[in-house]
Amino acid sequence: MATPPALLFILFAIPAAYAADYTVGDSSGWSTGVDYSTWASGKKFAVGDTLLFTYGGLHSVDEVSKSDYDSCSSSNAINSFNDGNTSIALSKAGAHYFLCPAIGHCSQGMKLAVTVSASGSPTPGGTPSTTPGTPSTSTRPSGATAKIGHMNAMGLGVLMVLAPLIMVMG
Numbered sequence: 001m002a003t004p005p006a007l008l009f010i011l012f013a014i015p016a017a018y019a020a021d022y023t024v025g026d027s028s029g030w031s032t033g034v035d036y037s038t039w040a041s042g043k044k045f046a047v048g049d050t051l052l053f054t055y056g057g058l059h060s061v062d063e064v065s066k067s068d069y070d071s072c073s074s075s076n077a078i079n080s081f082n083d084g085n086t087s088i089a090l091s092k093a094g095a096h097y098f099l100c101p102a103i104g105h106c107s108q109g110m111k112l113a114v115t116v117s118a119s120g121s122p123t124p125g126g127t128p129s130t131t132p133g134t135p136s137t138s139t140r141p142s143g144a145t146a147k148i149g150h151m152n153a154m155g156l157g158v159l160m161v162l163a164p165l166i167m168v169m170g
């Protein structure tokens with residue numbers, strides 16, 4: 001059975017349209033004793049995704065510059081949050097840096113750096129296995145497969161409704 005081009009478009013467009021929500025540290029949340037570089041490695045963050053920081057009373061979340069991230073300084077924080085359940089939308093491509101300003105926590109590893117790619121494109125400087133310069137047709141297996149992994153139940157539902165319609169139209 002031939003696959004109508006429109007169906008391929010839907011398959012690749014939906015993961016981009018439905019952004020991923022990441023709970024930082026997964027079930028460990030935002031805390032000391034978690035390796036956030038390990039947590040972030042292998043994840044492909046894109047514009048439109050959100051980071052959810054969940055934490056208790058001692059902790060906070062500061063968004064900081066790279067140099068402040070490197071030196072664990074929170075005195076020039078770009079944004080500060082302490083509500084215990086902080087959802088941060090990744091609205092700009094590039095590197096984003098977060099740390100906990102509680103004394104000693106950042107130096108114990110309570111810091112997170114993420115690289116956010118423009119929506120739908122591969123992470124710059126990311127996995128070298130991604131073929132560079134490939135036209136944005138359906139021949140983007142690695143990036144597209146990763147994004148489909150992020151697809152939430154809502155996206156899947158939309159896909160299941162739309163796919164038969166597109167098949168009929170095609």
Ligand SMILES: *[C@@H]1O[C@H](CO)[C@@H](O)[C@H](O)[C@H]1NC(C)=O
Pocket residue numbers: 052085086087
């Ligand atoms: C935390 O925030 C997320 C996203 O905004 C929300 O879905 C969740 O219900 C919140 N949890 C609590 C305990 O408030």
Ligand SMILES: [Cu+2]
Pocket residue numbers: 031032058059060100101102105110
């Ligand atoms: Cu802390």
